[in-house]
Amino acid sequence: MASITLxxxxxxxxxxxxxxxxxxxxxxxxxxxxxxxxSGCGKSTTLRMIAGxxxxxxxxxxxxDRLVNYVEPRxxxxxxxxxxxxxxxxxxxxxxxxxxxxxxxxxxxxxxxxVRETAEMLGLxxxxxxxPGALSGGECQRVALGRALVRSPSVxxxxxxxxxxxxxxxxxxxxxxxxxxxxxxTTFVYVTHDQTEAMTMGDRxxxxxxxxxxxxxxPKDIYDHPKNKFVAGFIGTPQMNFFDGEIKTEGGRxxxxxxxxxxxxxxxxxxxxxxxxxxxxxxxxMELCAGAAPENVISGGRIxxxxxxxxxxxxxxxxxxxxxxxxSQWQSGLEMGSAVNxxxxxxxxxxxxxxxxxxxxxxxxxxxx
Amino acid sequence: MxxxxxxxxxxxxxxxxxxxxxxxxxxxIGVMVFFLVPFMVVIYYSVIDNPVNKDFVLIDNFxxxxxxxxxxxxxxxxxxxxxxxxxxxxxxxxxxxxxxENKIPGKSRFxxxxxxPMMVPVASVVLIWQVIFHYNGALNGLLSVFGVDPIDWMKTxxxxxxxxxxxxxxxLGYNMILFMAALANIPKTLVEAASVDGASSFSRFWHIKIxxxxxxxxxxxxxxxxxxxxxxxxxxxxxxxxxxxxxxMLQHFMNNKFSSxxxxxxxxxAIIMAVVIxxxxxxxxxxxxxxGKDVEQ
Numbered sequence: 240m241a242s243i244t245l246x247x248x249x250x251x252x253x254x255x256x257x258x259x260x261x262x263x264x265x266x267x268x269x270x271x272x273x274x275x276x277x278s279g280c281g282k283s284t285t286l287r288m289i290a291g292x293x294x295x296x297x298x299x300x301x302x303x304d305r306l307v308n309y310v311e312p313r314x315x316x317x318x319x320x321x322x323x324x325x326x327x328x329x330x331x332x333x334x335x336x337x338x339x340x341x342x343x344x345x346x347x348x349x350x351x352x353x354v355r356e357t358a359e360m361l362g363l364x365x366x367x368x369x370x371p372g373a374l375s376g377g378e379c380q381r382v383a384l385g386r387a388l389v390r391s392p393s394v395x396x397x398x399x400x401x402x403x404x405x406x407x408x409x410x411x412x413x414x415x416x417x418x419x420x421x422x423x424x425t426t427f428v429y430v431t432h433d434q435t436e437a438m439t440m441g442d443r444x445x446x447x448x449x450x451x452x453x454x455x456x457x458p459k460d461i462y463d464h465p466k467n468k469f470v471a472g473f474i475g476t477p478q479m480n481f482f483d484g485e486i487k488t489e490g491g492r493x494x495x496x497x498x499x500x501x502x503x504x505x506x507x508x509x510x511x512x513x514x515x516x517x518x519x520x521x522x523x524x525m526e527l528c529a530g531a532a533p534e535n536v537i538s539g540g541r542i543x544x545x546x547x548x549x550x551x552x553x554x555x556x557x558x559x560x561x562x563x564x565x566x567s568q569w570q571s572g573l574e575m576g577s578a579v580n581x582x583x584x585x586x587x588x589x590x591x592x593x594x595x596x597x598x599x600x601x602x603x604x605x606x607x608x
Numbered sequence: 609m610x611x612x613x614x615x616x617x618x619x620x621x622x623x624x625x626x627x628x629x630x631x632x633x634x635x636x637i638g639v640m641v642f643f644l645v646p647f648m649v650v651i652y653y654s655v656i657d658n659p660v661n662k663d664f665v666l667i668d669n670f671x672x673x674x675x676x677x678x679x680x681x682x683x684x685x686x687x688x689x690x691x692x693x694x695x696x697x698x699x700x701x702x703x704x705x706x707x708x709e710n711k712i713p714g715k716s717r718f719x720x721x722x723x724x725p726m727m728v729p730v731a732s733v734v735l736i737w738q739v740i741f742h743y744n745g746a747l748n749g750l751l752s753v754f755g756v757d758p759i760d761w762m763k764t765x766x767x768x769x770x771x772x773x774x775x776x777x778x779x780l781g782y783n784m785i786l787f788m789a790a791l792a793n794i795p796k797t798l799v800e801a802a803s804v805d806g807a808s809s810f811s812r813f814w815h816i817k818i819x820x821x822x823x824x825x826x827x828x829x830x831x832x833x834x835x836x837x838x839x840x841x842x843x844x845x846x847x848x849x850x851x852x853x854x855x856x857m858l859q860h861f862m863n864n865k866f867s868s869x870x871x872x873x874x875x876x877x878a879i880i881m882a883v884v885i886x887x888x889x890x891x892x893x894x895x896x897x898x899x900g901k902d903v904e905q
Contacts, residue, residue, distance in 0.1 A: 290804060291804075292803070292804070312800075312803045313803055313804065313805070313807065318804065318805075319800075321797045321800070322797075323795070323797050325797040325800070327798065327802075329819045329902040338805050338807075339804075339805035342802075342807045342808075342811060343806050372902060386801075386805070
């Protein structure tokens with residue numbers, strides 16, 4: 240078990256292509272940290288730098304107290320699960336799992352005991368004599384996990400391990416990995432582009448964009464207090480709605496004016512009065528309502544599409560050029576093209592600076608701090 | 609009685625078959641004329657006493673060939689040469705390919721250097737070799753500077769080493785390119801997984817890479833084996849019909865039999881050689897099939 244510290248880590252390819260810039264992060268011992276972001280954001284590169292599979296251009300990486308910048312992957316006491324599973328096709332499941340122990344010159348009896356124990360834990364015992372070619376995707380995934388687990392490493396690195404599985408299997412494996420982390424009490428670093436995995440699995444999420452960390456926080460805090468418009472838009476399904484607007488103060492009350500309506504906002508936004516902003520509201524924090532109102536209601540929208548999700552529906556609506564989505568419970572009479580009014584829960588509203596795209600509530604908090 | 613009309617599916621199949629035959633026919637005719645028919649003729653010649661009498665003698669010609677001291681000498685020399693040159697050509701090419709896989713300065717120049725002998729015609733290669741290894745050649749000139757007496761490289765036991773080096777020089781580049789392509793095709797994540805699993809670079813090679821290289825190793829071995837049987841060209845151009853005894857190869861034997869119109873012996877020797885080569889290639893395929901079947905996609 241070990242902590243991981245990345246200090247001002249940079250990765251530059253071919254002279255000027257910056258994959259990761261100024262990456263600072265402390266991952267605590269036994270923590271489950273998720274790196275999430277769109278393709279090309281540098282999350283896998285960062286994981287590979289921790290593994291030692293990618294050289295770092297500058298900065299320092301520590302595993303525990305040991306600086307590992309120049310330490311070979313095999314000497315870092317890590318185990319890694321790859322997206323493609325990377326199973327040795329010419330070896331049986333047993334040999335795949337035993338390989339790393341054999342490389343570390345563990346005695347044969349000990350190898351046998353550990354392989355069988357791990358196989359038992361992952362339900363792989365009946366597959367031990369099979370080769371990867373004769374396994375299903377889910378079984379291959381388990382073997383890849385088993386191969387990592389069998390060594391009891393200090394750090395587990397998982398690079399999009401579930402992305403090749405179908406939705407059902409992915410959900411099952413997600414639960415298994417969470418349980419595994421609780422059982423093993425080891426540091427896990429998990430890379431994904433799937434926000435559901437990020438939200439459900441990790442103690443903390445690191446959201447990245449273009450090689451830069453956007454926010455590091457618990458899933459709940461990231462959902463409730465996104466640091467900027469990118470984070471707010473990246474986390475949440477359907478995506479957060481954004482409306483261009485402006486902050487106004489009137490009679491001691493503060494409003495965000497957008498899409499022909501005004502939303503009462505509290506919490507020190509008065510200081511930003513007159514500032515052009517982007518108002519962010521999650522679909523689940525809006526509700527369809529009967530009548531129009533001068534405040535906190537978007538009136539005169541037109542329904543474009545109703546998506547049935549089971550008990551809930553996503554209502555896609557438009558107001559002129561503005562498009563937005565409302566998450567609601569199923570109700571009859573929602574026809575395409577019909578008018579709709581939407582009430583906004585202003586206590587859950589997010590205000591982003593139109594220029595910097597930073598969350599003004601957090602800017603204010605940071606300024607106060 | 610009415611004849612059953614073929615259905616549309618049957619008609620389509622017939623048309624497909626006819627089309628396949630039309631498209632295949634140029635190659636089929638080529639193979640027939642230049643390979644199968646001559647091979648049948650060779651088999652025929654190997655079981656008759658001579659082209660005039662044409663009496664059937666079964667295996668007499670084969671017995672004569674096997675008992676022939678020149679054939680024995682040629683077969684032993686060819687076997688000895690192939691046993692050294694072929695594994696050497698495979699191993700050295702693989703080592704070079706692995707060396708060039710690393711980030712080393714002047715990589716592309718090295719590659720060109722090793723490939724250039726492929727572009728040089730055999731006659732020119734031989735000429736270069738003669739310039740170097742002739743009794744009055746460059747090597748002896750250099751050695752004389754150090755007071756070493758001149759050596760007739762092609763007429764001593766050194767000659768076989770010379771031919772092996774010539775063979776390597778001529779073939780390493782192509783083999784190396786094949787290995788470079790094969791190395792580039794090994795899934796990168798597997799090698800990375802092995803290095804995370806604790807494998808040293810030798811272990812990564814031995815446990816992972818070599819398995820993925822096995823189809824290429826087989827191909828390069830067969831290619832080198834065939835080329836090793838063809839080294840006669842170079843030896844013949846260097847030393848003529850009757851070279852120093854260690855250089856007397858199977859093709860010398862056959863060439864001399866051809867010159868003396870002994871087609872029966874020539875054909876029998878060719879068939880023996882073909883059987884041996886087919887047996888070796890069969891064994892190689894069997895080994896590769898066992899060793900590399902799981903890694904083939």
